[in-house]
Amino acid sequence: MAALQELVNHYNHWIAVFLMVAGLYVVVARGNMVKKLVGLSLFQTSVYLIYLTPGKIIGGTAPILSDEFTVYSNPLPHVLILTAIVVGIATIALGLALVVRINEAFGSIEEDEIFEKDVEA
Amino acid sequence: MIVDNLPALQVIVPLLGAILCVLVRRGWLAWFIALVVSWIVPLIAVALILQVLDGGVISYAMGGWAPPVGIEYRVDLLSAFVLLLISMVGAVMLPYANLSVESEISDGKRAWFYALYLLCMTGMLGISITGDAFNAFVFLEVSSLSTYAMIALGKDRRALLAAYQYLIMGTIGATFYVIAIGILYTMTGTLNMVDMSGRLGDVATVRPLFAALAFLTVGISLKFALFPLHSWLPNAYAYAPTFATAFLASTATKAAVYLILRFFFSVYGVALVFGIHPISEMLIALSLMAMFGASIVAVYQDNIKRMLAYSSVAQIGYITLGFGLANVPGLTGGVVHLANHAVTKGALFLAVGGIVYRMGAAHLDDFKGIGKKMPLTMAGFTIAGLSIIGVPGTAGFISKWYLAIAALEHGWGWLVMLLVLSSLISVIYIGRVVEVAYFREPEGKVMNATEMPLSMLIPAWVMILATIYFGIETSWTAGIASQIATDLLAGVQ
Numbered sequence: 195m196a197a198l199q200e201l202v203n204h205y206n207h208w209i210a211v212f213l214m215v216a217g218l219y220v221v222v223a224r225g226n227m228v229k230k231l232v233g234l235s236l237f238q239t240s241v242y243l244i245y246l247t248p249g250k251i252i253g254g255t256a257p258i259l260s261d262e263f264t265v266y267s268n269p270l271p272h273v274l275i276l277t278a279i280v281v282g283i284a285t286i287a288l289g290l291a292l293v294v295r296i297n298e299a300f301g302s303i304e305e306d307e308i309f310e311k312d313v314e315a
Numbered sequence: 316m317i318v319d320n321l322p323a324l325q326v327i328v329p330l331l332g333a334i335l336c337v338l339v340r341r342g343w344l345a346w347f348i349a350l351v352v353s354w355i356v357p358l359i360a361v362a363l364i365l366q367v368l369d370g371g372v373i374s375y376a377m378g379g380w381a382p383p384v385g386i387e388y389r390v391d392l393l394s395a396f397v398l399l400l401i402s403m404v405g406a407v408m409l410p411y412a413n414l415s416v417e418s419e420i421s422d423g424k425r426a427w428f429y430a431l432y433l434l435c436m437t438g439m440l441g442i443s444i445t446g447d448a449f450n451a452f453v454f455l456e457v458s459s460l461s462t463y464a465m466i467a468l469g470k471d472r473r474a475l476l477a478a479y480q481y482l483i484m485g486t487i488g489a490t491f492y493v494i495a496i497g498i499l500y501t502m503t504g505t506l507n508m509v510d511m512s513g514r515l516g517d518v519a520t521v522r523p524l525f526a527a528l529a530f531l532t533v534g535i536s537l538k539f540a541l542f543p544l545h546s547w548l549p550n551a552y553a554y555a556p557t558f559a560t561a562f563l564a565s566t567a568t569k570a571a572v573y574l575i576l577r578f579f580f581s582v583y584g585v586a587l588v589f590g591i592h593p594i595s596e597m598l599i600a601l602s603l604m605a606m607f608g609a610s611i612v613a614v615y616q617d618n619i620k621r622m623l624a625y626s627s628v629a630q631i632g633y634i635t636l637g638f639g640l641a642n643v644p645g646l647t648g649g650v651v652h653l654a655n656h657a658v659t660k661g662a663l664f665l666a667v668g669g670i671v672y673r674m675g676a677a678h679l680d681d682f683k684g685i686g687k688k689m690p691l692t693m694a695g696f697t698i699a700g701l702s703i704i705g706v707p708g709t710a711g712f713i714s715k716w717y718l719a720i721a722a723l724e725h726g727w728g729w730l731v732m733l734l735v736l737s738s739l740i741s742v743i744y745i746g747r748v749v750e751v752a753y754f755r756e757p758e759g760k761v762m763n764a765t766e767m768p769l770s771m772l773i774p775a776w777v778m779i780l781a782t783i784y785f786g787i788e789t790s791w792t793a794g795i796a797s798q799i800a801t802d803l804l805a806g807v808q
Binding site for chain 2: 218221227230231234237238241244245248270271274277278281284285288289292293295296299300308312
């Protein structure tokens, strides 16, 4: 029972870990280049959740300087993750742009078809 | 005023240069801006290293927010050494870029290429100077993203695939790094590296710290292509524009290696990294596999750029071998090999770039008898090749010498034997090219080849002379590296 309680208490971490592994699995297992990028995006997003979880205090407010509020959530993880989101967007945008160029150059975005056309690649 | 703000200028100057390059749009003007910036940046780096040698560590509070709350730029001897290395390589290579880039990249894209180059430079300098773990991630991605785009600008369509593969692998590596920083932040409540290092001792449960260490090691190793995480590197270097290959081979992996040094020795400290888990043994084993595996693969490559790329993977093995040995001569060898490999591999790629410029490719067949047609280029290639092998009198020898001393200090004679054996493999792959270049008769396209233009020849020869210079006069390389190694092992902040 205690173990179950432990499991439930950390449900947010389980979700994050599940998303992380699922994302990484898609990157490894899929041959379609767009799907790979979607997996990569999922993988990155799961990390955002890992950051945000410990920053939240139940009943805490935004960090406002006032005598009325003494319990507040840590704003720093949010700021970090805003930055990470921007980096993530740039990465996925660049990745998709590369896929467009690959499609123009090879006529396919399936890895195995492309490798058939270019043995050395 | 300017002197006080040098740490910030080190990063901001190339960043502004990149924006200017995009605004001017003209290829030659963008090249000129990049040239000016590339020559200013090492001046700042020299000023910084002189300040550090003179008065110790420089701590700069970005935007006036005092650390550990604000972002700190922290220049110690290791930072200053890497800053100087990266910026000097850029300054020497950039005059070479104009013709080489003109022959490989179309008019409309040239200004963008120089913008990417400067952004990449910004990122690498940023990694080396920042004292904030998350800030280092942002710079890591600034340099990586611009690198992916630079590689994709290669002529061959396979450059696109190489860039895509690198993007996937690099992003996984960067995300692992973010996970590690997240764990460390949760456990210590700080992002400042020095502050973090101080608080690590107070952490009650150490298991998360080791999880973070594992993520860090794998993530950063992906970025600097530690065997067996190197699969992105050979294609990326083979198909990128030649100038980009030369620049990246000399610098990109070095910035990532700097980051892992920083975490291993400054943040975690020797006791925590090497004391509990067999990280030292693991690093030595992987390094040996890189030295042998990648060198043997290099022997079978017909594309010379690809061959040198595999050789880079092997050379990274020598660097990490020094870290794995974790004593003063070992660490000195590893750190000094950052510089020695940068000049050596830079010289090799610049020489090959000259052949690509004349022949349009760097296949082994294009080298037939080229020693007679491009004597200066091939002589340079041969000298730099001797440095890869580690012949006394060249830079490569110095690094291997320190590594051998480090192995003997552990009483591992077999490791010295393996060092010599792995060097013999590099004799084969360098010798193969030299044999074709000097002892075959020129035929086909080679008949019309002439020496590469002076603006390319001079930077290539500056690099080549540097490989000889650093093999004889070592106070700027090995002297500083041994000081760094002593500081790192003593845990000096």
